[in-house]
Amino acid sequence: MGELLKGRVAVVTGAGKGLGRAEAIGLAAQGAAVVVNDLGTNIDGSSTSPEPADAVAGEIKQAGGAAMPSYESVATEEGAGRIIRAAIDNFGRLDVLVNNAGFTRDRMVYNVSADEWDAVMKTNLYGTFYCTRQACAIMKQQGYGRIINTSSHAGLGNMGQASYSAAKEGIIGLTRTVARDMGRYGVTCNAIRPVAGTRGFEELVKEKGLREAWARMWGEKAAATRVKQMLELNRPEDVASLVVYLASQAADNVNGCVFEVWHGHIGIYTDPPPVAQVIRKDGRWTPEELAGKMPETLTRDKVRELPPIFPF
Ligand SMILES: NC(=O)c1ccc[n+]([C@@H]2O[C@H](COP(=O)([O-])OP(=O)(O)OC[C@H]3O[C@@H](n4cnc5c(N)ncnc54)[C@H](O)[C@@H]3O)[C@@H](O)[C@H]2O)c1
Known part of the structure; x- marks a missing residue:
């Protein structure tokens, strides 16, 4: 002990x-x-x-x-x-x-x-x-x-x-x-x-088709490796x-x-998360200004359909 x-x-x-x-x-x-x-x-x-x-x-x-x-x-x-x-x-x-x-x-x-x-x-x-x-x-x-x-x-x-x-x-x-x-x-x-890989994960694999969903995202081999990692290693x-x-x-x-x-x-984690980028002007931004400015600056690389956030 x-x-x-x-x-x-x-x-x-x-x-x-x-x-x-x-x-x-x-x-x-x-x-x-x-x-x-x-x-x-x-x-x-x-x-x-x-x-x-x-x-x-x-x-x-x-x-x-x-x-x-x-x-x-x-x-x-x-x-x-x-x-x-x-x-x-x-x-x-x-x-x-x-x-x-x-x-x-x-x-x-x-x-x-x-x-x-x-x-x-x-x-x-x-x-x-x-x-x-x-x-x-x-x-x-x-x-x-x-x-x-x-x-x-x-x-x-x-x-x-x-x-x-x-x-x-x-x-x-x-x-x-x-x-x-x-x-x-x-x-x-x-x-x-x-x-x-606790019982919740086991259920996702056995009953909710997680392996198949992962295979669609990353291919069969990568999905099988990740499921194995979760169940046997994690x-x-x-x-x-x-x-x-x-x-x-x-x-x-x-x-x-x-x-x-x-x-x-x-x-x-960096915590609290830092602000990544800022745009500034003297005074208030108008919505029209932002519609022009934002796509060139803060929201340039943003997409509507977001990728998964899981890091593994
Ligand atoms: N396993 C993972 O990968 C994972 C990932 C992220 C977060 N979590 C979190 O970790 C914690 C444990 O998850 P796990 O995978 O071991 O789940 P688990 O289902 O194996 O264990 C959770 C336990 O909590 C008990 N419980 C549920 N409601 C309760 C209540 N109101 N009062 C007292 N006990 C209660 C259940 O009886 C169960 O034994 C959970 O908060 C879960 O959300 C787990």
Whole structure:
């Protein structure tokens, strides 16, 4: 067992499967006592079960670590409150919060119902806020804390993911502000855009024709290589290593940062993104002036049909 998190207490939401499971196990392997929170949902957030949280908490304990399961939903204030309280009531403090619980319901924007929008927002964005707010009150008093939020490349814009991308980019804005609110109290808040072949990706390949869609874009060979890379190489544990580092004392100077992470690859974004180019005049631009000027300057290389943003 490592000692990066010896004596620390962590909460990981959505820790029963995928990334959260690897993060909880990774934190425990470095000495943290972990509240393993998971509602036990399907990929689309439907249904509930205590089994995933029980299984991961059991796995950690069997390996000699300290853990307890929590079956609450992050999507309500009360549920989030009980998740955070579980850390205090059972382990006496809260040093690390990993906001990981999330799901997507993909549809083109013109088909997204208000209910689907709300469900995705509630778990991804509100859940992150509810847990963060409760944790920050405790961490402020302690004078120490680490918060790691789970965003996605989808937040940069991804076809068919209106609600999910809005929620995930909302998480980036929240991260930047929490970092500024809390830095002076010894608390850091960072975000990751992870990539790992978890059950959601497996479903996209098996049931939603992702390999075929990629083959149309890049050809059969490239599609097969990428699917193989996702399923065999890009494992949740690759993401967990970065999260464990960010959760440790060693990352004390890292605050308000956004990372992308997958197998063997960790990138840090320029953040906030710089303005690329500016046009200026003395006074107000008229719409007619802009119709003439913009295509020659700021919008010269822009296109209406946008390419995918995923960097892999
Ligand atoms: N896997 C990827 O490549 C990838 C990429 C970008 C972002 N993400 C994000 O990473 C996180 C984990 O994704 P994953 O691929 O491991 O998914 P996953 O479906 O395997 O795991 C998510 C877990 O969250 C739990 N959960 C769902 N709603 C909950 C709620 N309201 N309260 C508590 N727990 C809840 C589920 O039961 C599930 O165990 C998500 O936020 C996801 O959006 C994943």
